[in-house]
Amino acid sequence: MPTQFRADYTVRPVYINNNLSRGTFKRNHEGDYLCTEQELKMMLRDANEAGNDGLLLEYYTMDDIDIATLERFRQMFQNLHPEHQWNSAEHKEFLTNFGGYTRDRRTGKEGLTMAGLLMFGKGLPVRERFDNLRMDYIDKSNLIGDQRYSDRLTYDGTWENNLFNFIRMPVGGIRLVHT
Known part of the structure; x- marks a missing residue:
């Protein structure tokens, strides 16, 4: 019986005929089938070795953060680490230190990361950016x-x-x- 090898997540999707959208297939026990657009997006997303939490979300700013939520988190952090140097930082600097806000040095663009928006974002911006997310x-x-x-x-x-x-x-x- 031939052994099937699965491509590593960092090189997926594997596709044929130089056509990403019509040449990407998945194999299950019944055979091969064309990937849906959602499956293709998931493979492309997952191929990032560094993960996606730190990705800059263009056009998402501190205005999209629920400050009350962030302040509750900061209070918990300060209670656990009363002498930590980040406790005196402004909200934006605090989020930057935690990976929730970033600046692209190449382009100069800055804004929230995926992690920042998901963890501390206002509900509407979270739902706009992650329309398939259901808590x-x-x-x-x-x-x-x-x-x-x-x-x-x-x-x-x-x-x-x-x-x-x-x-x-x-x-x-x-x-x-x-x-």
């Missing part, structure tokens, strides 16, 4: 009868839907904390 937590413990879930946290317009708020949101009497 949704469903607790399926302690179900009774035909209950689909015992608790659910999803965006309802009462909080800025960024990742920091999502992981800190109280759910069912508990607070979600990333460990």
Whole structure:
């Protein structure tokens, strides 16, 4: 039986006939099939060895940051590291130190990174840039009868839907904390 080799993520997508959109295929157990536009985008995104968190998002600025969220994070950071030199920095410098804001030295353009917008962004800019992102937590413990879930946290317009708020949101009497 022939061994199938998968191309490393850094060289994907592999395509034929010099045509990225019509020549990129994936193989599953039934055979090969043409990749969807979404699958192609995912492969191109994932090929970045350095990751995408630090990518500059053009036209996204400090105006797109939810300052209340950032200040809650900064307070937590300061409580954990009371003597840290970043505690006295302005918000933009603080975000830069954390990788949430960047400047392209070649072009001079500056703005939020993907990580900065996702973690501390206002809800509307987050939804505009990441239109397929859904922050949704469903607790399926302690179900009774035909209950689909015992608790659910999803965006309802009462909080800025960024990742920091999502992981800190109280759910069912508990607070979600990333460990």
